[in-house]
Structure formats: structure tokens, C-alpha cells
Amino acid sequence: MRVIAGTARSLPLKTPAGMETRPTTDRIKETLFNIIQAHIPGCVFIDMYSGSGGIGIEALSRGAKKAYFIDNSPKAAACIEQNLTFTKLKDRAIVLKQDALAAVGNIYESEADIIFLDPPYGGGHERQLLSLLSNRKYVTENTMIIVETSLDTDFSWLEECGLFLEREKRYKTNRHLFLKKA
Secondary structure, rough: OEOOOOOOOOOEOOOOOOOOOOOOOOOHHHHHHHHHHHOOOOOEEEOOOOOOOOOHHHHOOOOOOOOEEEEOOOOHHHHEEEEEEEEEEEEEEEEOOOHHHHHHOOOOOOOOOOEOOOOOOOHHHHHHHHHHOOOOOOOOOOOOEEEEOOOOOOOOOHHOOOOOEEEEEEEEEEEEEEEEEO
């Protein structure tokens, strides 16, 4: 795994040992950032369930003003810190070593531009987290929420959370949902 573009281009990233995380492949990451690139420069980016921090680091490398990295695994948090130091992007990063649901209340921004969620597949975390996020002041009608999820996860309940599906990008084994506040 590596940084694809920007100031840290081609630098390799470490991943946490074990099977607790599923790093987004370079190909899928590149497709994602091709879709959102126009929104990255100067943005506040939130990477929830960060794992290695690869998505948030890519955003910082491409010009995000600030990125939050949220993961409750000590291995993942240590890996994120190492990757931020190695890529020299630590000065624009905030690492919250806690559960994503708790972290929602520990983000103090007037507006988050992009929120990326990659919760464990099949864990059912999406509904509760999206419901909490939709009620935060930093999530506005301009905020783009991106959920990486399995192909078969049901999101028919989005409207109940005050969100709508703006776009969907499907891959062989997973998909990205691009959500906005209704």
C-alpha cells in the first residue's frame, strides 16, 4: 500500500498486523480520489475506522487542510501515527484513539467537508453512526459522507437518518456510497 498522489506520492504505508483491518486497495483508492479530487484542496477530512490511515493520508497528501483519524484499535492508532510521521503530514492530523461513536462528539469543526467511513463489514455500525453524524452541527448540506461497504449491505433506512444517496460506485467486492444531508 502506498500514497498515490500529492506531496507524499509513492511513499509506502504500513498496515496494522493481524486481520482486524482491511486496507482499501490502491486501485479502489485511486478511483475514489478521482471522484472526489475537486473537493480535497483545503478541506477538513474525517477518516473513521482509519486502520492504517491510508485514506486520510491520501487526502492530506492531495491538499486537505486537516484530517481526523479515528480508530479504537491500539495497533491501528500506532500504525497511523507511524505513517503520519513517515509522510511528514502529522502537523495537519488529529488522531482520536477511540470508538467512532464516541469520536463523533469530539470533533470541533464548524464544518466537515468530507467524512469517510469504512466500518467492519456486517457489523451493523452504519445506521447508528450515520444517525449520530446527521445531527452534528459540523455535518451540513455541503458535507460529503462516503461509506465503504459490502455489496449487499442494506441502506434502505437512509431517509430516516436525514440522508440521501447522491451516488454509488460499485467494485467487484464492495462499493462506495456518497451521501448528503437531506
